[in-house]
Amino acid sequence: MKSWYVHGCRVASQEPEVRFVSYPAPSFGVLAQEILQSDYDAKGSSYIPASYVKYLEGAGARVVPIRINLKEEEYQHIFDSINGLLLPGGDVDIEKSQFTRAARIFYNLALKANDAGDYFPIWGTCQGFQQLSVLTANKNLLTLTDTKAVALPLTFTPVARSSRLFRNFPKDVMQSLSQENITPNFHQWSVSTANFTKNDALRTFYRVLSTNTVGKIQFVSTMEAYRYPFYAVQWHPEKTQYEWKNKAGMVHSTSAVRASFYTASFFVSEAMKSRHSFSSSVEEASALIYNNTAVYKGSDAIFVQNYYFD
Numbered sequence: 002m003k004s005w006y007v008h009g010c011r012v013a014s015q016e017p018e019v020r021f022v023s024y025p026a027p028s029f030g031v032l033a034q035e036i037l038q039s040d041y042d043a044k045g046s047s048y049i050p051a052s053y054v055k056y057l058e059g060a061g062a063r064v065v066p067i068r069i070n071l072k073e074e075e076y077q078h079i080f081d082s083i084n085g086l087l088l089p090g091g092d093v094d095i096e097k098s099q100f101t102r103a104a105r106i107f108y109n110l111a112l113k114a115n116d117a118g119d120y121f122p123i124w125g126t127c128q129g130f131q132q133l134s135v136l137t138a139n140k141n142l143l144t145l146t147d148t149k150a151v152a153l154p155l156t157f158t159p160v161a162r163s164s165r166l167f168r169n170f171p172k173d174v175m176q177s178l179s180q181e182n183i184t185p186n187f188h189q190w191s192v193s194t195a196n197f198t199k200n201d202a203l204r205t206f207y208r209v210l211s212t213n214t215v216g217k218i219q220f221v222s223t224m225e226a227y228r229y230p231f232y233a234v235q236w237h238p239e240k241t242q243y244e245w246k247n248k249a250g251m252v253h254s255t256s257a258v259r260a261s262f263y264t265a266s267f268f269v270s271e272a273m274k275s276r277h278s279f280s281s282s283v284e285e286a287s288a289l290i291y292n293n294t295a296v297y298k299g300s301d302a303i304f305v306q307n308y309y310f311d
Contacts, residue, residue: 027084027272028285029057030067032107033310034091034100034128037303044296045309047099051295052243052304053089053126059242060265062272064290068310069099073106080110082279082288085122085272088129090187090237095132096141104129108136115229122230122271127188130224130233134192138202143190147215150250152182153236155211155222164210166225166232170263174256183257184222184236185250186213191220191235207233230271238264245300 031054033047040048047069054064065083067076086107093100111121125133135141155178161167167175177183194212197203211223213235222235237244238261241252279285295306 026061026063027269027275028063028065028082028279028289029269029272030065030079030083030086030107031057031290032067032086032088032100032103033069033308034089034093035069035098036309037092039303040307043307043309045311047310049290049308049310050089050091050239050244050304051306051308052239053087054290054295054308055243056239056261056265057087057269060262060269062269065288066290066293066308066310067103069103071103076103076106077110079288080107080114080121081277082285084275084277085124085268086111087268088123088125088132090127090129093128095128095135101132101135104132105136108133111231112229119276120230120271120274121277122232122268122275124268125231125233126239127235127237130235131188131190131192133231133233134203137206138200140200142192142196142200142203144193144196144218144220145189146191146193146218146220147189148186148191148213148220149189150248151186151215152250152252153184153186153213153215153222154179154181155184155236156213157211158209160208161210161223164208164225165230166210166223166264166267169267174260174263177256178260181254181256183241183252183254183260184234184238185240185252186222186236187240187250188235191218194219194221197221207231230274232268232271234264243305245305246303 031049033049036043036048114121207224209221209224212219213222225232241257241261293308
């Protein structure tokens with residue numbers, strides 16, 4: 002008998018037609034990745050930047066760290082227990098890394114689950130955006146862009162205002178996103194709109210919600226899947242609130258913080274539609290990020306704090 006939480010109480014049900022269950026605090030998986038080459042004093046072989054954990058917690062969710070190098074059946078069990086997945090930014094090979102292997106397993110599980118009416122959202126940020134594009138297109142379509150450290154306004158497409166992601170954003174937040182330099186970009190690779198449009202797999206799977214243009218290259222900066230609760234941003238909403246390295250592209254204005262919160266709040270609301278749950282409160286407690294300690298890397302580090310895993 003499957004059990005889950007409704008209005009804070011754990012209940013059992015024989016009613017499989019009840020599709021969406023509201024969780025008081027959904028649990029998100031955040032996928033770890035191989036450590037950065039520049040992280041010489043790393044405390045493990047993989048890491049999760051703490052900013053992604055805080056980003057989700059700030060919108061009312063809990064985080065389950067997902068280690069790389071696990072067996073496929075272990076990932077299946079985690080998938081059945083969590084309510085959504087976040088693929089973070091970073092710097093790994095998005096075709097051959099252990100990060101990619103795990104992301105592909107979860108991506109395929111999410112496709113199968115959603116096709117069967119089992120709601121499961123995925124969010125990709127920066128590298129996570131790029132990883133989703135590779136998993137969907139089954140090829141690397143990235144183009145070099147001069148976007149290593151720059152804050153930009155979003156150029157919304159005509160469908161953005163009616164999209165699932167943006168349709169409930171306040172008008173002033175949408176105005177700030179479109180008129181102010183408040184979306185931090187820290188990437189050198191992008192999915193150009195030309196490559197996106199030419200690829201049937203991407204074009205039919207995702208709708209483009211915003212673009213940006215740097216030099217002569219226009220690239221996709223926000224997208225959501227047509228049929229699946231999959232969302233991706235090439236920019237970094239989590240850095241606005243939780244990263245402090247003093248360099249170009251880092252923005253901490255009130256309008257930037259508000260926009261960051263609304264992206265996280267939206268994704269948490271998507272996870273509340275998921276019926277997945279842990280088998281017990283004990284198992285849930287042992288899986289949460291609270292069992293790990295964030296390591297302070299310094300205010301001038303790429304990430305202020307990291308969680309490390311063996």
